[in-house]
Amino acid sequence: EPEVTQTPSHQVTQMGQEVILRCVPISNHLYFYWYRQILGQKVEFLVSFYNNEISEKSEIFDDQFSVERPDGSNFTLKIRSTKLEDSAMYFCASSGVAGANVLTFGAGSRLTVL
Amino acid sequence: SQKIEQNSEALNIQEGKTATLTCNYTNYSPAYLQWYRQDPGRGPVFLLLIRENEKEKRKERLKVTFDTTLKQSLFHITASQPADSATYLCALPMDTGRRALTFGSGTRLQVQP
Numbered sequence: 001e002p003e004v005t006q007t008p009s010h011q012v013t014q015m016g017q018e019v020i021l022r023c024v025p026i027s028n029h030l031y032f033y034w035y036r037q038i039l040g041q042k043v044e045f046l047v048s049f050y051n052n053e054i055s056e057k058s059e060i061f062d063d064q065f066s067v068e069r070p071d072g073s074n075f076t077l078k079i080r081s082t083k084l085e086d087s088a089m090y091f092c093a094s095s096g097v098a099g100a101n102v103l104t105f106g107a108g109s110r111l112t113v114l
Numbered sequence: 115s116q117k118i119e120q121n122s123e124a125l126n127i128q129e130g131k132t133a134t135l136t137c138n139y140t141n142y143s144p145a146y147l148q149w150y151r152q153d154p155g156r157g158p159v160f161l162l163l164i165r166e167n168e169k170e171k172r173k174e175r176l177k178v179t180f181d182t183t184l185k186q187s188l189f190h191i192t193a194s195q196p197a198d199s200a201t202y203l204c205a206l207p208m209d210t211g212r213r214a215l216t217f218g219s220g221t222r223l224q225v226q227p
Binding site: 043093 | 145146148150152155156157158159160163165203205207208212213214215216217218219220
């Protein structure tokens with residue numbers, strides 16, 4: 001069964017450092033998403049990406065965040081200058097175009113900011 | 115934007131019983147509602163989708179209902195098994211015309227053998 005893959009599975013970084021999280025969405029999906037989940041809290045929407053541009057974003061997705069599809073398969077989330085409160089599990093998801101928006105999630109990248 | 119309420123208290127039931135989880139939403143009525151399962155440290159996994167014109171949807175031991183008047187969905191697992199123990203999330207579009215989904219905080223289900 002097709003799956004969304006994410007790397008790294010766990011990253012530890014110092015506050016102020018830049019972090020890039022990578023995702024390979026399902027190959028025939030056209031919508032890509034990043035969600036985050038702070039420990040013990042709910043899954044929160046960050047951003048969606050379609051046709052090589054951001055289609056929706058939340059208030060959490062401020063200037064410290066950016067997304068990119070550098071080639072035909074990868075989808076990345078960059079956090080420019082990490083803060084302690086960026087520590088969370090970051091999930092990538094993808095969905096097809098037609099019909100209701102059913103998301104397939106990756107296993108997540110756990111980011112720990114020290 | 116949409117707000118979702120799910121019972122934050124864990125639901126503990128005996129194996130073989132039916133588990134019923136509730137999802138209430140406020141604001142606008144969505145065109146569809148989805149349920150996901152999340153295991154600790156893992157990403158959510160899609161289970162079922164029900165549309166606004168459907169009252170009930172079934173898949174194996176799972177059943178979802180959707181009452182747009184009450185703004186509520188019920189998620190049932192019949193003949194529950196310890197392997198059903200997980201957190202179950204309700205999700206719907208964030209607002210009219212938006213594709214992005216907003217998730218409830220989930221209800222943790224614990225099935226005792």
